Amino acid sequence: MADNKDMVKDLYLTMRRIREFETNAMNLFAEGKIPGFVHLYLGEEAVASGVCSNLREDDYITSTHRGHGHIIAKGGDLKFMMAELFGKATGYCKGKGGSMHIADGTRGIIGANGIVGAGQSISTGVGLQILLHKTDQVCVCFFGDGSTNQATFHESLNLAAVWNLPIVFVCENNGYGISNPQSRHQKIKDVADRAVAYGIPGVVCDGNDVFAVRETSAEAIKRAREGKGPTLVECKTYRQRGHFEGDPAIYKPKEEQEAWLKKDPLDKMSKWMTDEGGFSAAEVKAIDDQVKAEVAEAVKFAEDSPYPTPESGVEDVYSDIVEEVRDR
Amino acid sequence: MKKMMTYSEGIREGMSAAMRKDPDVVLFGEDVGMFGGCFGVSAGMFDEFGPERVRDTPISESAIIGCAVGAASTGLRPIAEIMMMDFLTVAMDQMCNNAAKLRFMTGGALHFPMVIRTAGGAGVNAAAQHSQSLEAWVTHVPGLKMVFPSNAQDAYGLMLSAVADDNPVVYEEHKAMLAMESEVDLDEGPIPLGVGKVVRPGSDVTIVAVGNMVHQALAAAETLEKDGIDCEIIDPRTLYPFDFDMVANSIDKTHKAIVVSEEVKRGGYMGEISAQISENLFDSLDAPVVRIGALNTPVPFSPALEPIYLPNAEDIVKAVRSQG
Numbered sequence: 001m002a003d004n005k006d007m008v009k010d011l012y013l014t015m016r017r018i019r020e021f022e023t024n025a026m027n028l029f030a031e032g033k034i035p036g037f038v039h040l041y042l043g044e045e046a047v048a049s050g051v052c053s054n055l056r057e058d059d060y061i062t063s064t065h066r067g068h069g070h071i072i073a074k075g076g077d078l079k080f081m082m083a084e085l086f087g088k089a090t091g092y093c094k095g096k097g098g099s100m101h102i103a104d105g106t107r108g109i110i111g112a113n114g115i116v117g118a119g120q121s122i123s124t125g126v127g128l129q130i131l132l133h134k135t136d137q138v139c140v141c142f143f144g145d146g147s148t149n150q151a152t153f154h155e156s157l158n159l160a161a162v163w164n165l166p167i168v169f170v171c172e173n174n175g176y177g178i179s180n181p182q183s184r185h186q187k188i189k190d191v192a193d194r195a196v197a198y199g200i201p202g203v204v205c206d207g208n209d210v211f212a213v214r215e216t217s218a219e220a221i222k223r224a225r226e227g228k229g230p231t232l233v234e235c236k237t238y239r240q241r242g243h244f245e246g247d248p249a250i251y252k253p254k255e256e257q258e259a260w261l262k263k264d265p266l267d268k269m270s271k272w273m274t275d276e277g278g279f280s281a282a283e284v285k286a287i288d289d290q291v292k293a294e295v296a297e298a299v300k301f302a303e304d305s306p307y308p309t310p311e312s313g314v315e316d317v318y319s320d321i322v323e324e325v326r327d328r
Numbered sequence: 329m330k331k332m333m334t335y336s337e338g339i340r341e342g343m344s345a346a347m348r349k350d351p352d353v354v355l356f357g358e359d360v361g362m363f364g365g366c367f368g369v370s371a372g373m374f375d376e377f378g379p380e381r382v383r384d385t386p387i388s389e390s391a392i393i394g395c396a397v398g399a400a401s402t403g404l405r406p407i408a409e410i411m412m413m414d415f416l417t418v419a420m421d422q423m424c425n426n427a428a429k430l431r432f433m434t435g436g437a438l439h440f441p442m443v444i445r446t447a448g449g450a451g452v453n454a455a456a457q458h459s460q461s462l463e464a465w466v467t468h469v470p471g472l473k474m475v476f477p478s479n480a481q482d483a484y485g486l487m488l489s490a491v492a493d494d495n496p497v498v499y500e501e502h503k504a505m506l507a508m509e510s511e512v513d514l515d516e517g518p519i520p521l522g523v524g525k526v527v528r529p530g531s532d533v534t535i536v537a538v539g540n541m542v543h544q545a546l547a548a549a550e551t552l553e554k555d556g557i558d559c560e561i562i563d564p565r566t567l568y569p570f571d572f573d574m575v576a577n578s579i580d581k582t583h584k585a586i587v588v589s590e591e592v593k594r595g596g597y598m599g600e601i602s603a604q605i606s607e608n609l610f611d612s613l614d615a616p617v618v619r620i621g622a623l624n625t626p627v628p629f630s631p632a633l634e635p636i637y638l639p640n641a642e643d644i645v646k647a648v649r650s651q652g
Contacts (some may be wrong), residue, residue: 060402094435103434110401111434115425121394122426128395129402132354132380139398155391162386316436317470319494321569 007053008277011210012269013287014049018069019266020288020295021078025068025085025099028299029245034085038099041069043208043240046265047172048073050213051140051233054221060108060126060139062119065100066172066239067112070142075107078298088305095308096316110139117150119143120169124156127165127230138166138224140217146177148191157232161198166224168217169232172207174239179251192234200230207235208265238263330513336369336506338480339445341514342487343370343407347377350405353491356383357392357409357445366411367447367506389415393422393444397430400442405491413448413500414460427496428471443490444498448476449540449590450638451504456626459503461590463538463597466498467568473521474567476500478542479510482565485519493521502539524571526578530560533648534578536601537588538564541620541639545588548644557648567597575601576609583614586647588639593621615651620644 022040029038041048044066052061052073063070071081076092084091085099092102103111110126113119123141130137147153148171160167171192177185188194195202201223205216213235220231238260242249273279314322333341347353355370355377361384364371374382385392389410396408410416416423423444431439450459466474473495477483483501490497527542528549537545542563549559560578564571579585585605587598602617623637 062398092435092437093433096435097433101430101433103430103437105401105437110398111430111438113426115421118394118421118426121391121422122398122401124391125395125398125400125404125406126402127398128354128356129399129404132352132404152390152394155386155388156394158386159388159391159395163383316432318473319431319439324569 005278008273009287011049011053011214012273012284013291014053014073015045015210015266015269016287016291017078017294018045018048018072020291021068021072021081021298024295024299026241026245035087036098038085038245039066039243040241040245041066043260043264044172044174044237045069046210046213046269047170047207047235047237048142050210051170051217053214054218055138055140058108059137060110062110062123062126062139062141063112064119064143064147065112065114065116066144067100067102071102071104071109071112074109076102076104076109078294079301082298082302083305086302086305087307088302089308089312090301090305094312094316117143117147117152120147120152120156123167124159124165127160127167128163130166131163136225138168138221140168140170140221142170142172144177145171145173145175145182145191146180146185148194149177149186157198157200157230160230161200164227164229166227167230168220168224169230170217171232171234172237173234174237176239176243178243181251190234192232195232200232202232202234204234204236207237208263208268210265210269329515330511332509333480333512334506335477335480335483335501335508335510336367338477338483338512339369339487339501340371340373342484344373344376346488346491347381352403353405353407354381354383354399355407355409356385356395358385358387358411360384360409365409367503369501369506389418390422393419393427396442396444397422397426397440400440401430401438405441407443407445407491410444410446412458413446413462414457416446416462416465423472424469428469431495432471439494440496441494442496444496446498446500447503448500449502449504450622450627450634451540453629453631453634455629459627461622463500463567463589463591464595464600467597467600472496472498473569474498474500475521475565476539476567477565478505478539478563479508480512481510481516482519482525484512484514485516486521486565488518489521492518497521500539505540519565521566522569522571523566524562524564524574526560526574527563528559528561530558530582532558532582533560533584533586533651534575534582535559535561535586535588535644536564536575536598537561538567539590541588541590544639544641545644547641548648551641551645552648559648570601572604575605579605579609579612583612584651585613585617586620586644587617588620588644590639591621592624593619594624596621618647618651620647
């Protein structure tokens with residue numbers, strides 16, 4: 001639960017930042033300003049915010065194709081993120097990766113990833129590095145319910161368990177693997193049940209309740225930090241949009257969508273803050289206004305930034321080979 | 329100081345030297361620890377470096393490469409072993425979509441100093457899932473480098489450079505060559521990636537060969553010498569980046585080129601080299617470039633069939649003679 005007002009404010013600030021960033025991304029995509037694919041984190045804000053509130057700057061995360069929320073919660077810069085979504089030279093990846101590939105080595109963000117389940121095995125390497133360097137850092141590996149049917153899930157959780165790696169596997173069960181509801185892509189209801197197969201703890205929490213996420217993941221992160229090995233944390237949440245923008249999500253039952261919108265994590269949090277948390281409506285609005293300004297600034301930065309030069313297209317393939325990439 | 333060493337020992341000495349020099353270099357893979365690797369290549373390393381740095385993994389090829397990607401991106405310099413090159417297919421996603429691409433896709437925010445060691449090649453009756461040569465599949469992917477030593481000295485020197493490189497390097501070791509002895513001078517140190525070697529100087533025809541085919545080319549050259557044909561043999565040693573200048577300089581002199589690899593001929597890496605020669609050196613050529621590869625079949629098991637599948641010295645001799 002809420003320890004103190006500053007902590008609550010920080011949690012809400014992060015959630016609101018994600019909401020504002022994603023809402024802007026949604027609109028900018030619809031306006032044709034953001035090219036490619038965009039997978040929005042709307043509705044799942046409490047997960048990244050709650051988990052990352054327990055992390056230090058020198059901890060690591062691996063992320064997914066639906067990664068904006070994780071990156072914001074881990075301290076990613078909104079300007080560089082938005083510029084990357086636009087494909088601009090000032091973006092995190094210099095316009096070479098786009099929405100699904102944002103990384104920031106200086107903040108322990110070992111990349112969003114376009115391959116479902118890829119981050120799971122990458123996290124084992126991060127965990128191994130921490131183990132061998134004997135630090136008390138941890139790596140949080142975010143992934144969705146759909147990815148738990150990939151071989152990487154099995155291979156990585158097994159490896160992390162047998163090597164006792166300092167990793168927290170956070171499954172964001174948002175109910176869908178692309179268009180397939182969980183009931184049609186796996187027989188189990190709780191992904192956390194699979195932890196038994198690896199001899200590690202598996203826990204479930206309400207992924208729309210940021211306090212529940214914070215508390216549950218804190219325990220798992222503490223275990224990892226203390227060298228007690230990995231935990232599988234499942235956060236039950238809901239993907240409020242389609243798989244990607246432009247997906248009308250006709251496969252989602254209307255009643256289900258409406259029921260989950262009533263459990264919206266931002267609404268829940270702001271209501272709690274004014275009803276029970278000792279915040280005035282004006283205080284909440286001040287946070288909202290601050291975030292609106294930050295995201296507006298990020299959008300302006302992205303719009304004003306230049307596109308990458310043609311020359312830059314052959315850079316960064318290798319550390320030491322540039323022009324040769326053009327031909328042989 | 330020069331001494332005789334097996335190809336396998338050359339690889340091991342390279343890994344061990346790199347691990348002695350840099351505590352961030354680690355080796356992991358299936359059975360590489362106490363067992364010393366399926367072919368014994370890492371024998372003794374578990375004792376020298378301990379279980380933390382020489383680690384057995386479960387049989388999980390995809391996790392092995394993914395683990396190397398994560399480790400490399402955060403400060404280690406892993407050597408990940410995929411026991412058989414055929415099993416790279418199980419880890420292809422991690423190798424091609426993550427190791428190879430993430431540097432570019434993140435605009436250089438992350439980098440991946442890692443080596444993927446894998447035993448390729450046929451000749452030991454291991455059939456089609458334990459014998460393949462998949463150089464084309466690796467070199468097709470931008471972001472990967474690839475080396476393929478043909479002797480112990482190169483095995484040692486290329487390993488030092490592969491580990492020191494800041495990019496993912498696939499290091500192919502030929503399983504039929506592991507016990508092959510040759511002279512090594514450990515003081516010679518790293519062999520830069522992308523620098524080929526004239527294994528045999530000659531003036532009449534240029535033969536580009538890698539791995540075990542270097543030895544077939546040498547045998548062919550001996551036969552052809554008796555006919556008065558003087559072969560120049562080039563072992564590129566690194567498949568990417570490729571030392572095209574060395575090949576071009578040789579063809580300027582010989583005006584003929586044969587390219588040889590153990591891959592199935594169709595779609596093989598040597599087809600790429602052949603195309604580069606034809607595109608860039610057409611005016612120097614007195615005859616079309618000839619590719620020599622294996623039969624376009626899965627690798628057969630039987631001792632009666634495998635030698636027919638594999639390209640050999642006789643094929644090279646015929647090809648050279650056919651060029652007139």
